[in-house]
Amino acid sequence: MAFVGATALGATSLLPTSSAAVASTAARPAAGVCRPPRRAALRMQQAPPSTAGGAELVSTSSAPSSVLPLTLANVETVLDELRPYLMADGGNVSVAEIDGATVRLALEGACGSCPSSMMTMKMGIERRLLEAIPEIEEVCQVEPAGPPLTPEGVEGVLNEVRPFLNVAGGGIELVKMTPDSALPVVRLKMQGTGAAINSVKIEITQRLKRNFPKISQVVFE
Secondary structure, eight states: OOOOOOGGGTOOOSSOSSHHHHHHHHHSOOTTSOOSTTHHHHHHHHSOTTOOOSSOOOOTTTSOOSOOOOOHHHHHHHHHHHHHHHHHTTEEEEEEEEETTEEEEEEEEHHHHOTTHHHIIIIIIIHHHHHHOTTOOEEEEOOOOOOOOOHHHHHHHHHHHHHHHHHTTOEEEEEEEOTTSSSOEEEEEEEOOSHHHHHHHHHHHHHHHHHOTTOOEEEEO
16 A cells, blocks of 8 residues: 655654645555556457567467468467557456357456456457357356455455555445346445545555455445
């Protein structure tokens, strides 16, 4: 979390006091968090399917140049073309299952919790798989693995940031959550105002989604 302490000087602050420093801190992506939406998907969509360029995907000799039969090895070969793009944004992809003509994939790391994960799947991964292996009828995204979404688990994450909020004169409490929904929502109530509090909101959202990939949305009331 991007908190700056000045305890050695007898004072404590959460964020840089100048507006320029706050803007600079907010502009930097948090470690392990998906970068701006659609970046990986657009890079994969624009890349020539069998050309190694920029990120040095694969050599032209190993990239598939014709139609391939549907096998696990061939699916992995196509995914190997795209993995460098995902890894550049802190993510990855793995094959969960091949069921007939349906391929089920799991987006991992930052891409698994990114709001644009469906776009990454459809615009980048699915498009390339269907081009290389026309036998595939459907590419599905599997829910990323993670601990069960419980009030106790959410409170545990909130407890990690409460000390910083207290210093800033703020607070956070869990209002409601829908863990059994297809698209779980966590509703929180934040006390306090200011740039520091807004930065903590972003950090809380990212921490919750990293710990519980099943969460669809974090709402602040």
